[in-house]
Amino acid sequence: MAQITLKGTPINTNGNLPQIGEQAKDFELIAQDMSRANLDKYKGSRVVLNVFPSLDTGICATSVREFNKVAGDLENTKILCISRDTPMAQGRFCGAEGIENVETLSDLANGSFGKDYGLEIVDGPLKDFSSRAVIVLDENHKVVYTEQVPEIVQEPNYEAALKVLA
Numbered sequence: 001m002a003q004i005t006l007k008g009t010p011i012n013t014n015g016n017l018p019q020i021g022e023q024a025k026d027f028e029l030i031a032q033d034m035s036r037a038n039l040d041k042y043k044g045s046r047v048v049l050n051v052f053p054s055l056d057t058g059i060c061a062t063s064v065r066e067f068n069k070v071a072g073d074l075e076n077t078k079i080l081c082i083s084r085d086t087p088m089a090q091g092r093f094c095g096a097e098g099i100e101n102v103e104t105l106s107d108l109a110n111g112s113f114g115k116d117y118g119l120e121i122v123d124g125p126l127k128d129f130s131s132r133a134v135i136v137l138d139e140n141h142k143v144v145y146t147e148q149v150p151e152i153v154q155e156p157n158y159e160a161a162l163k164v165l166a
Contacts, residue, residue: 001013001014001015001016001122002015002016002017002118002131002148004131004132004148004149004150004151004152005150005151005152006124006125006126006151006152006153007151007152007153008151009124011121011122011123011124011126011152012121012122012123013118013119013120013121013122013131013148014114014115014118014119014120014121014122015117015118015119015120016118016148017117017118017119017133017135017146017147017148018117018118018135018143018146019143019146020143020144020145020146021142021143022142022143023140023141023142023143024039024047024135024137024141024142024143025039025116025117026038026039026040027039027112027113027116027117028109028112029080029082029105029106029107029113030087030105030106030107030108030109031087031103031104031105031106032087032088032090032091032094032104033087034087037080037103037105039141042078042080042141043141044076044139045076045077045078045139046074046076046077046078046136046137046138046139046165047077047078047079047080047136047137047141048067048077048078048079048080048134048135048136048137048161048165049080049082049117049133049134049135049136049137050063050064050067050079050080050081050082050102050134050156051082051083051113051114051117051119051130051131051132051133051134051135052081052082052083052130052132052133053083053084053121053126053129053130053131053132053152054083054084054085054129055083055085055089055090055093055104056085056089059132059152059153059154059155060083060132061093061097062155063081063132063155063156063158064081064093064094064097064099064102064104065097065099066155066158067079067081067101067102067158068097068099068100068101068102069101070158070162071101071102072101074162074165076139077165078103079101079102079103080102080103080104080105081102081103081104081105082104082105082106082107082113082130083104083106083107083129083130084106084107084108084111084114084128084129084130085104085106085108086106086108087104087106087108090104090105090106091104107130111128111130113130114129114130117130117133117135119131119133126152131148131149131152132148132149132152132154132156133146133147133148133149133156134146134147134149134156134157134161135147136161136164136165144164145160145161145164147160147161
């Protein structure tokens with residue numbers, strides 16, 4: 001169980017991030033077109049998992065915008081922005097913001113992604129949402145970088161996450 005904070009108040013997740021060198025766990029998430037996406041869909045590509053509670057918060061929306069800015073310049077890399085928002089809400093956000101270089105995926109159906117990756121918040125006002133984290137996978141989907149953002153209202157360290165892809 002990882003302890004993070006929400007505006008200074010301690011809250012907990014259901015586990016810990018995957019370890020560097022571990023094989024990433026498969027997942028099934030819902031895309032904007034309501035199709036199902038799993039890790040096999042990104043076979044042979046490096047993958048950045050940008051995970052956050054909801055696009056309806058400023059920091060979460062900022063993280064999607066920031067990763068969208070650099071996504072087009074990254075070779076053989078997919079950036080997946082994952083939240084418990086509905087696919088329709090994710091689509092509206094991307095349309096309104098001109099987000100075209102990252103994919104948004106929803107963990108709304110059963111929250112299994114958050115649970116399996118140790119990111120599900122288990123107490124406090126954000127209970128059942130995923131914490132803010134970045135996980136980077138290589139072409140074989142081994143974990144090469146992780147960041148559990150310690151304070152949920154802070155942005156992730158974009159530079160550190162992208163540095164492992166250089």
